[in-house]
Amino acid sequence: MTELDHTTRFLFTDSAVRGEITQLNRSVSEVLSKHHYPSAIQPLLGQFMAAAAMLSDTLKFDGTLSLQVRGSGQVRTLMAECRDNRALRALAQYNDDFDDSGPILGEGQMAITIEPKQGHRYQGVVAINDTDLGLAQVLEGYFQQSEQIRTRIWLFADGHKAAGLMLQAMPQSASDSSLDIPDDDENWSRLMLLASTLKAEEIFGLDAQTVLHRLFHEETARFYPPRPLAFECTCSVGRSGNAIITLGAPEALALVAELGHIDIDCQFCHERYIFKADDVRQLFSASVDDSLN
Numbered sequence: 001m002t003e004l005d006h007t008t009r010f011l012f013t014d015s016a017v018r019g020e021i022t023q024l025n026r027s028v029s030e031v032l033s034k035h036h037y038p039s040a041i042q043p044l045l046g047q048f049m050a051a052a053a054m055l056s057d058t059l060k061f062d063g064t065l066s067l068q069v070r071g072s073g074q075v076r077t078l079m080a081e082c083r084d085n086r087a088l089r090a091l092a093q094y095n096d097d098f099d100d101s102g103p104i105l106g107e108g109q110m111a112i113t114i115e116p117k118q119g120h121r122y123q124g125v126v127a128i129n130d131t132d133l134g135l136a137q138v139l140e141g142y143f144q145q146s147e148q149i150r151t152r153i154w155l156f157a158d159g160h161k162a163a164g165l166m167l168q169a170m171p172q173s174a175s176d177s178s179l180d181i182p183d184d185d186e187n188w189s190r191l192m193l194l195a196s197t198l199k200a201e202e203i204f205g206l207d208a209q210t211v212l213h214r215l216f217h218e219e220t221a222r223f224y225p226p227r228p229l230a231f232e233c234t235c236s237v238g239r240s241g242n243a244i245i246t247l248g249a250p251e252a253l254a255l256v257a258e259l260g261h262i263d264i265d266c267q268f269c270h271e272r273y274i275f276k277a278d279d280v281r282q283l284f285s286a287s288v289d290d291s292l293n
Contacts, residue, residue: 006226007057008208013220015187016170021208022054024162027088030231034270040100041092046162047155048080049090054164056082063116071108074098087232089268103130156200163203233269240264240273241283249284256280
């Protein structure tokens with residue numbers, strides 16, 4: 001796999017099937033380097049990042065797509081998000097007495113949330129568990145039930161990198177009108193069999209086009225330019241200051257008087273923002289000025 005994280009769309013020109021291949025290296029390493037996650041959580045977090053990147057690029061919209069699980073297992077919350085088809089971040093919160101051999105998510109629910117910069121927020125909720133409803137199977141079922149789109153997903157991850165492959169049957173109306181493409185079970189079944197031969201060492205060690213050529217060398221496919229991906233957090237001094245403002249002036253000023261400062265730690269990247277007494281007073285002074293204008 002190249003050092004540049006990316007996701008690539010492709011289309012089989014002789015079949016009504018489209019696909020997406022995602023390969024993440026640096027972004028996963030950056031997320032994991034900022035936390036001391038147990039070894040059993042690390043690949044799961046990588047899978048969620050790869051899935052968020054694939055789904056975001058498939059939807060092709062400006063905004064944020066997030067996958068968030070709340071379960072009954074040792075991981076209380078696990079989430080990954082992709083913003084504007086390029087920026088990734090992820091987080092897991094787990095029990096202090098985490099045991100690698102115990103249930104990770106247990107029985108839980110996953111929320112798939114789409115927040116476009118323009119338009120309405122959408123959220124779908126589906127069941128997920130550690131036994132027969134893994135992330136790939138849950139997402140396949142989601143597309144089938146909510147979008148009526150036949151979908152297969154393969155996810156791979158270890159403690160350093162992650163990758164994914166997705167194939168979707170296209171509605172006939174979405175196909176190129178200049179092509180006479182049958183949306184039939186034979187084409188779908190053939191491509192599924194070929195894709196199912198994909199091995200972790202291939203998608204981890206080879207570039208996207210080489211992987212796809214190995215899998216589908218007898219198929220004719222159109223490749224779209226790869227879209228670069230990278231870890232990027234949304235935390236900032238401004239966002240941290242807004243969090244302090246939500247406390248209200250009396251509580252915030254009492255807290256800074258007691259401690260001498262207020263620290264805001266980002267859960268995603270562990271960046272720390274320190275607000276001293278003058279900083280806190282300025283926050284509320286500025287908020288009053290804004291309300292008068």
